[in-house]
Amino acid sequence: MHAARRRRVSLVTLVLVSLATLLAGALLFGIARAVAVRYHDDSLWANAVGSLGGTQRPGDFGYVFLPAANEILGGRSPYMDPDDFEGPPQAPYAYPPVLALALVPLTVPPETARGTFVPGVVFVLLLIAATVGGLALLDVRDWRCYPVALLGPFTLEAFEYGAVGPLLFLLIAVLWRYRNRAGAAAASTGVAVVLKLFLWPLLVWLAATRRLATAGVAAALAAALALLSWAVIGFRGIGDYPRLLRKLVDVEAENSYSLFAVLRTLGVPELLAQGLVIAAGVLLLVAAWRAAGAPWLGAGERDRRSLTLVLAAALVMTPILWLHYLVLLVVPIALARPRLSPLWFVLLVPTVFEALDWYRGWPAGDGEALASVAVVVAIVLAGSLRRPGAGRPVPAV
Numbered sequence: 001m002h003a004a005r006r007r008r009v010s011l012v013t014l015v016l017v018s019l020a021t022l023l024a025g026a027l028l029f030g031i032a033r034a035v036a037v038r039y040h041d042d043s044l045w046a047n048a049v050g051s052l053g054g055t056q057r058p059g060d061f062g063y064v065f066l067p068a069a070n071e072i073l074g075g076r077s078p079y080m081d082p083d084d085f086e087g088p089p090q091a092p093y094a095y096p097p098v099l100a101l102a103l104v105p106l107t108v109p110p111e112t113a114r115g116t117f118v119p120g121v122v123f124v125l126l127l128i129a130a131t132v133g134g135l136a137l138l139d140v141r142d143w144r145c146y147p148v149a150l151l152g153p154f155t156l157e158a159f160e161y162g163a164v165g166p167l168l169f170l171l172i173a174v175l176w177r178y179r180n181r182a183g184a185a186a187a188s189t190g191v192a193v194v195l196k197l198f199l200w201p202l203l204v205w206l207a208a209t210r211r212l213a214t215a216g217v218a219a220a221l222a223a224a225l226a227l228l229s230w231a232v233i234g235f236r237g238i239g240d241y242p243r244l245l246r247k248l249v250d251v252e253a254e255n256s257y258s259l260f261a262v263l264r265t266l267g268v269p270e271l272l273a274q275g276l277v278i279a280a281g282v283l284l285l286v287a288a289w290r291a292a293g294a295p296w297l298g299a300g301e302r303d304r305r306s307l308t309l310v311l312a313a314a315l316v317m318t319p320i321l322w323l324h325y326l327v328l329l330v331v332p333i334a335l336a337r338p339r340l341s342p343l344w345f346v347l348l349v350p351t352v353f354e355a356l357d358w359y360r361g362w363p364a365g366d367g368e369a370l371a372s373v374a375v376v377v378a379i380v381l382a383g384s385l386r387r388p389g390a391g392r393p394v395p396a397v
Contacts (some may be wrong), residue, residue, distance in 0.1 A: 021129070025125045028052065028125065029054070029121055033054060036049045044160065050160075051124050051160050052121065052125070052159060055115070059160070059162065060161040060163045061120055061124075062120055068095075069101070069104045078236075079240065079241060080244065081240065082247045097230055098195065099195060101233075106119040131330075134172070138335060138338070145334070145338075145339070148344045149347065152347035155330070157322075161324060164195055165325055168199065172188070189214075190221030200314075201288075205288060209292045255362055255365070257323060257373050258277075278317065284309050284316060308381065311328060311332060326376075346376060
């Protein structure tokens with residue numbers, strides 16, 4: 001009797017939550033649509049509202065991810081010939097087929113309905129839900145943190161472009177919340193790594209925190225997902241894929257916000273810049289390993305500090321870094337300050353940079369843009385490495 005009652009309560013709760021989510025999504029779309037019709041200047045917030053309201057195609061989703069899914073549905077390779085890629089405005093699909101396969105259902109309905117780009121609206125709503133869900137999984141219970149995280153320029157840019165950053169944020173939040181449950185931790189890590197290879201240091205974090213079996217399963221799962229997804233499309237494009245990635249790095253690395261781009265802007269020779277990037281990343285990984293084994297810290301605090309350092313290493317070592325990647329900075333902030341504090345407002349500082357014309361999607365060696373973002377990243381990471389400010393220990397879930 002009690003078991004049956006619990007199942008009924010769970011079912012009713014699931015239905016109510018689903019209805020509430022649909023209503024919230026419809027309300028957000030309606031508001032965004034009304035605003036986007038009236039305001040359509042080329043600002044970050046207006047473009048994000050336009051993507052949510054369906055009046056424009058989100059750049060990454062609408063021009064890269066969804067076309068790749070359409071190519072797969074048509075039995076063709078989603079990958080561009082590396083010899084045909086010359087840089088912007090071209091943007092090749094450069095992920096394993098997993099992402100495109102997952103988005104195939106969004107190719108089925110008509111793309112536009114009454115002037116609304118329907119798949120884009122659905123995907124942006126999914127990104128918003130992923131951001132909110134990630135914050136909840138990170139145990140952020142102060143409601144004031146949610147609008148700050150959602151309205152931060154890095155998050156808004158992810159919504160504007162339909163980028164996968166919020167999904168990665170959710171996966172890392174799942175990894176943190178269920179880090180002591182091997183299945184969930186391995187699954188979330190494996191999917192994150194296969195979606196964005198620069199997150200491979202998460203495997204190091206699992207190993208450093210004595211979760212060796214989980215790290216092994218996660219690595220195997222990432223490899224299996226990549227290979228299986230290629231098998232589904234008949235291994236089309238796999239031969240040229242490494243060359244496509246190299247071409248992408250050659251074209252975009254120095255024009256992005258990566259540490260490599262910063263060093264090149266400062267005049268550091270290419271080989272030396274690459275060496276310095278690797279050295280910085282290795283030092284951060286060593287620091288993460290030491291933090292994971294620090295006997296003077298509690299288990300939860302060791303996990304928190306080492307994860308922050310591992311995420312820092314990932315952001316430092318990636319050869320290409322765009323601003324929407326930095327939605328991942330919400331992770332260390334949420335873990336260090338689960339209640340609203342000055343550190344949260346650092347996420348809003350780039351709003352000022354946009355007003356000063358320092359916030360650029362394609363910085364191309366612009367010193368002011370690179371320096372301003374580097375300062376924000378450094379402040380967030382340094383502030384997050386301090387003990388939590390909420391006066392309570394980090395739980396070892």
